[in-house]
Every structure is written in C-alpha cells, then in structure tokens.
Amino acid sequence: MTSSYLSIPAPYQPFEMMNDPGTHSCRYTMKASDLTMMRYLQDLHQAETPAPAPQTPKYHTGRLPNSRAKDGKPSLMLMGQKRSGKSSISSVVFHKLPPSETLYLDTTTHITKYSLHSILDFAIYDLPGHINYLDDTYDGEATFGEIDAIIWVIDAQDEYLDAIDALNDTILTLQTRFPTINVEVFVHKVDGLSDDYKSDTFRDIIQRVQDELSDAGYNNAPVSFYQTSIFDDSIFEAFSKVIQKLIPQLPTLETLLNNLCSKCQMEKAYLFDMQSKIYIATDTSPTDISSYEICSGYIDMVVDISEIFGWDRPADSGEMVDQGIQEGESLVTMGRRGNSYLYLREINKYLALICLMGEESSADKKVLIDYNVSRFKEALLKVFPGK
Numbered sequence: 001m002t003s004s005y006l007s008i009p010a011p012y013q014p015f016e017m018m019n020d021p022g023t024h025s026c027r028y029t030m031k032a033s034d035l036t037m038m039r040y041l042q043d044l045h046q047a048e049t050p051a052p053a054p055q056t057p058k059y060h061t062g063r064l065p066n067s068r069a070k071d072g073k074p075s076l077m078l079m080g081q082k083r084s085g086k087s088s089i090s091s092v093v094f095h096k097l098p099p100s101e102t103l104y105l106d107t108t109t110h111i112t113k114y115s116l117h118s119i120l121d122f123a124i125y126d127l128p129g130h131i132n133y134l135d136d137t138y139d140g141e142a143t144f145g146e147i148d149a150i151i152w153v154i155d156a157q158d159e160y161l162d163a164i165d166a167l168n169d170t171i172l173t174l175q176t177r178f179p180t181i182n183v184e185v186f187v188h189k190v191d192g193l194s195d196d197y198k199s200d201t202f203r204d205i206i207q208r209v210q211d212e213l214s215d216a217g218y219n220n221a222p223v224s225f226y227q228t229s230i231f232d233d234s235i236f237e238a239f240s241k242v243i244q245k246l247i248p249q250l251p252t253l254e255t256l257l258n259n260l261c262s263k264c265q266m267e268k269a270y271l272f273d274m275q276s277k278i279y280i281a282t283d284t285s286p287t288d289i290s291s292y293e294i295c296s297g298y299i300d301m302v303v304d305i306s307e308i309f310g311w312d313r314p315a316d317s318g319e320m321v322d323q324g325i326q327e328g329e330s331l332v333t334m335g336r337r338g339n340s341y342l343y344l345r346e347i348n349k350y351l352a353l354i355c356l357m358g359e360e361s362s363a364d365k366k367v368l369i370d371y372n373v374s375r376f377k378e379a380l381l382k383v384f385p386g387k
Contacts, residue, residue, distance in 0.1 A: 074246040075123045075146055079170065080153035081163045082107065082129035085188045085230070089153065090114050090126050092230045093239055093276055099230040118273045118350045119280065119384050120247060134173050144174065148246050149182040156201050156227075157189045164205065168212045175218055183223045184242045185209070191229035202227055233277075233293050240278045249383050253281035256383075260355075260376050261285070264369050267340070267356040270295055271380075274303065274352050295354045298342050302352075345373050347380060 078086040088102035094114045108128045116122040125147075127133065133143050144150075152170065154163045167185065174181050187205055190198045206225050213221050226238035244250055257269045261283045268291050270279040277296050343355040353373060 073121045073123055074148045074243070075125065076242065076246075077125045077127060077144075077147045077150045078153060079127050079133075079150055080129055081155065081166065083158075084129060084153040084155040084163070086126050086129070086153050087112075088230055089186070089188070089228075089235060090124065093235060093278070094124065102230065116273070116276055116278075118276075118278075119348075122243065122246075134169060140173075140177060144178050144181065147178070147181055149184055149242060150174070151184045151186055151242060153186045153188050154205060155189055156187050156198070156205075157192050160201075160205060161208075164208050164212075168209060168216075171209075171213060171221055171223065172216055172218070175221060181222075182242075182245055183221070184238075185223060185225045186228045186235075186238060187225060188228050190227045190234075191231045198227065233289065233296050236277050236296065237289060237292055239276075240280070243278060244280060247280060250281060252383055253380070254284055256376055256379055257281060257283040260372060263372050264355070264365075265358055267291075267358040269353065269355045271347075272299060272352050272354055273350060274299060274346075275350075280351070291356060294342070294356070298344065298354060299352070302344060343369065345370075345377075347377055351380075353377075 078090065080086055087105050087108050088099075090112070091097040091102060091105060092099055094116060108126055110128065112126040114124040114126070116124065132138075134140070150170070152163075152167050154160050154167070171183055174183065185205070187202050190202070193201065202225070209223065209225075213219070213223070224241075226234070226241070228235045228238045247253070253271060257271065260266065261269050266283075268285060268287070269283050270292075271281040272279045272295065277299055279292070279295075340359065341357050343353075343357055345353045347353055353376070357369075
C-alpha cells in the first residue's frame with residue numbers, strides 16, 4: 001500500500017559566502033537567478049492589487065483622433081467654395097431632405113451646426129463659403145481648436161482651380177497649427193458627369209492637390225478623396241468612412257464583426273446608424289457599393305414600416321413602458337440571389353446590425369444566428385457602456 005506524505009525541504013539559502021582575499025573577510029552574494037526571482041516575488045503582490053482607478057483602453061485607428069475636444073464628442077466641419085453643395089449634403093444626410101428639393105435651399109450665411117445622435121454624438125458644422133476663416137481677423141483656435149476632421153467639398157461640375165488653391169492653403173495652415181485634424185475631400189456632384197470625364201476629373205484634382213503639397217514639403221499629409229453625389233448612396237458611403245476614422249473603438253468593432261461573420265457564415269455585416277444610414281463599422285472583408293445600396297434600401301423599408309407598426313422600447317430605467325418586444329428584428333429573402341437573404345437586428349434605439357447571409361447560412365440556422373448575434377450585442381454594449 002502506497003502512502004503519500006508532504007516532504008518539507010531544507011531551508012534554501014539564496015546567498016553564497018565568498019572569501020575576499022584582499023580584505024581577508026567574507027561577504028555574501030546572491031545568484032543572478034535568485035535575484036531575478038526575488039524581484040519577481042516583490043512585484044507579485046502589485047499584480048494582485050487592483051488599479052486605483054479604471055484605465056481607459058487605448059485604441060489605434062490608423063490616425064490618432066484629435067484629443068483636444070473638451071466634451072469628448074467628435075466634431076466635423078464642412079468647408080468649400082460657395083454653391084459647392086455643403087448645405088445640400090447636410091440636409092440630405094442629417095435632415096432626410098429629398099435631393100430634388102435641395103435646389104431651393106438658401107445660401108449659408110452663418111455657421112450652422114448639425115448633430116448626429118448615435119452611439120457617439122457627433123457635431124457637424126457647416127461654414128459659409130464666402131468667408132476666409134484663415135484670415136488673421138478670425139481666431140483660429142476658436143474655429144478649429146476642437147475639430148477632428150474637415151470635409152472640403154469641391155464642385156466637380158464647376159471650375160475647381162480656385163477651390164484647390166483654397167484647399168491647399170487650408171491644409172498647410174492646419175498642418176502648421178492643428179496637425180491632428182484629418183482632411184477629407186469630397187469631389188461632389190459627379191452624377192452629372194460621364195464615367196470617363198468623372199474619372200479624369202477625380203484624378204486631376206488628386207494630382208493637383210498632392211503636387212502642391214509635395215512642393216510645400218508635405219508628402220504624407222492626412223488627406224483622403226471621395227467621389228460623392230446626393231442622388232445616390234455615395235455620399236452616405238463617404239460619410240461613413242470619414243466618421244469611422246473618429247471612432248477609437250473601431251478595431252474592436254471590426255474584430256467582433258469578423259468573428260460574427262466567421263461563426264455564422266455571413267457574407268457581410270454592417271453596424272448602421274438607423275436615422276442617417278451611416279455605418280459606423282463593418283467587417284474587414286472587401287466592401288462594394290452594391291452591398292451598401294442593398295442595406296440602405298432595406299433600412300428605408302424597415303424605418304417606414306416601423307413608423308406604422310411601431311413598438312414601445314424600454315424606458316431609460318430599463319422597464320417597459322407597455323407590453324411588447326424589446327428589440328426589432330427583420331428577415332428578408334432575395335429571390336434574385338438564390339438562397340441569400342438579409343438579416344436585421346436592432347441593437348439599441350440608435351444602431352442596427354444588418355447582415356448579408358450567404359448560401360452556407362440558410363434560414364434553418366436562424367436559432368444559432370440569433371444566439372451569436374445576442375452574444376455580439378452583449379459585447380458591443382460593453383464596448384459602449386451606458387448606451
């Protein structure tokens with residue numbers, strides 16, 4: 001019969017006694033490995049002690065977001081020449097004005113502020129085109145001090161050389177005083193141009209801007225270019241990419257969406273702001289405008305139906321105002337794309353998850369999909385606590 005017992009080793013002496021022939025005395029030295037272990041044990045209790053205050057996680061989006069905003073809300077500024085289409089863009093994206101009615105908008109004469117209430121509250125400022133805010137008579141710190149990104153609108157159907165000169169002056173000033181501000185260039189009103197002329201105009205504008213910045217010594221200025229029009233979904237696509245650069249949690253959102261697409265065999269997944277049709281995140285698979293257009297039309301349909309057959313969402317206290325479902329859900333098949341279908345799940349009163357389901361993710365697996373989406377929602381609400 002075997003027996004087990006606890007053996008107690010002899011006390012371990014980490015020190016070695018060494019005789020010093022020069023002084024005829026002895027001294028104790030510690031082995032290098034024992035010194036390392038002792039330092040580790042001394043620091044071990046610190047690892048078990050919680051931090052005195054919660055540490056805000058750091059994220060990297062490719063471009064560091066401007067941290068000067070005092071209220072923590074990302075801010076964008078629309079700039080450009082007169083009649084370039086700034087007010088039309090704001091009205092169509094944030095006020096749901098039909099594009100055909102933008103012809104009757106008055107010229108902007110003062111700074112106009114728009115707000116986008118979503119997971120993150122965004123502020124968008126529309127600046128009049130006839131005022132030069134780079135002039136010394138204006139306070140640059142008050143104008144640009146809390147701005148995270150500037151959207152410069154260029155009318156592609158008009159003479160754009162003066163607009164390019166003003167854009168370059170603005171970029172050079174910002175690089176000197178506010179280098180963290182992103183510059184986004186909307187080559188606007190491209191719907192009235194032929195495909196060949198539209199491509200040539202877009203390349204010419206990019207080349208002229210980059211050449212002048214290179215001559216000034218700025219080879220890698222944070223400038224991005226987009227072709228936009230209010231008569232299609234290109235303006236929403238461009239705004240989505242601009243806003244994504246200002247979301248510090250974007251890498252985390254992309255990772256969550258990638259995992260969801262992998263587990264559920266989804267072709268594409270978007271996290272949409274329902275009111276503006278701007279998607280704040282998507283998975284890292286290639287994005288094409290056709291997929292966005294399908295989702296955009298789907299959102300319009302769901303919003304129109306929910307206005308007729310709405311429901312009472314939970315109150316701020318977490319209690320239901322009336323009996324009913326707590327979140328919206330929709331599923332639509334697409335007959336022209338085989339067994340493909342669209343899946344929509346409301347995350348909160350601002351956001352909705354829209355997924356393009358492929359052939360390998362049939363509707364028979366909806367129970368598993370619902371479970372994975374529920375886990376995705378829980379993780380998302382941890383990324384944005386209190387929303």
